[in-house]
Amino acid sequence: MSAATRMPRNGPIRPRHPTFDLEEALAGDWNGGSAFRTAFFNAMSLSFPSGERFFIDAVREHEEEVRNPVLRGAVRGFIGQEAVHRRVHAAYNETFCRRRGYDLDELEAPFLEGVRWSEENLSPLARLAATVALEHLTAILAAALLDGRAGSLAGADPRVAELWRWHAVEETEHKSVAFDVYAVSGGCPKRLRQTLKYTTFNFLRDNFRAVRTMLRHDGHGPEVFAGGMWYLFGWPGILRRLIPEWTTFLRRDFEPPNEGDAALVAGWHPDPAMVSFAPDPARRSRP
Numbered sequence: 001m002s003a004a005t006r007m008p009r010n011g012p013i014r015p016r017h018p019t020f021d022l023e024e025a026l027a028g029d030w031n032g033g034s035a036f037r038t039a040f041f042n043a044m045s046l047s048f049p050s051g052e053r054f055f056i057d058a059v060r061e062h063e064e065e066v067r068n069p070v071l072r073g074a075v076r077g078f079i080g081q082e083a084v085h086r087r088v089h090a091a092y093n094e095t096f097c098r099r100r101g102y103d104l105d106e107l108e109a110p111f112l113e114g115v116r117w118s119e120e121n122l123s124p125l126a127r128l129a130a131t132v133a134l135e136h137l138t139a140i141l142a143a144a145l146l147d148g149r150a151g152s153l154a155g156a157d158p159r160v161a162e163l164w165r166w167h168a169v170e171e172t173e174h175k176s177v178a179f180d181v182y183a184v185s186g187g188c189p190k191r192l193r194q195t196l197k198y199t200t201f202n203f204l205r206d207n208f209r210a211v212r213t214m215l216r217h218d219g220h221g222p223e224v225f226a227g228g229m230w231y232l233f234g235w236p237g238i239l240r241r242l243i244p245e246w247t248t249f250l251r252r253d254f255e256p257p258n259e260g261d262a263a264l265v266a267g268w269h270p271d272p273a274m275v276s277f278a279p280d281p282a283r284r285s286r287p
């Protein structure tokens with residue numbers, strides 16, 4: 001990794017400020033009427049408020065190492081986008097738990113515990129490495145969601161689908177920022193490869209635990225969870241299909257690829273009936 005070459009590759013990064021009305025949609029199985037697919041996405045959302053705070057803190061701790069003004073701007077954009085994601089997903093989580101009768105504290109506890117453990121046991125650079133690895137995971141999930149490759153939102157309620165597309169677009173926009181900060185902070189590529197394996201394991205373990213709790217609460221038997229595993233890893237295999245992209249991270253010369261990102265972002269046309277955006281406060285305050 002040559003620190004001199006590390007520059008943001010996706011243009012300026014700016015947080016959007018969306019408002020969604022998901023009160024009714026989140027009360028039911030919003031993702032194509034599928035209990036498993038709904039629980040899988042809801043479980044991902046449960047990890048975001050604590051996980052994205054962890055990402056922000058990990059990057060912020062190394063902000064002083066960043067000398068390049070363009071990358072400094074990208075770091076501010078990254079922090080701004082993740083901060084809005086946290087807030088929107090905290091509201092999403094509160095809504096679906098209240099409407100479905102889930103115990104939000106119980107569901108969130110393992111995610112909070114994972115973050116607490118990392119903060120107490122990992123060095124700042126190891127926490128940044130975990131952020132880089134999880135940003136890679138997020139970026140490949142986001143690309144698959146935006147290009148509709150495996151139909152992960154097929155038949156989804158359009159309001160909720162719009163929220164997931166907004167988040168996926170911003171993950172695509174800022175996907176190389178943590179990697180670039182890690183590089184200028186002297187992070188070791190070998191550590192990244194090891195970190196991707198354990199962060200992926202933890203991500204799946206915590207997600208599936210929350211999915212099982214929610215399915216049990218709704219009275220579903222183990223066959224629904226088993227069917228979901230087939231959906232993820234068998235056919236259509238929305239996670240199985242990501243394995244080739246996941247493994248690119250393990251190559252010694254890995255850098256976040258940006259081919260196709262601009263098209264993914266430009267291909268998103270938010271429906272004003274499903275989401276509204278407040279003006280960017282940074283732009284608003286300018287004369």
Ligand SMILES: [Fe+2]
Nearest residue numbers: 052082085171
């Ligand atoms: Fe995010």
Ligand SMILES: [Fe+2]
Nearest residue numbers: 082135138171
């Ligand atoms: Fe992110």
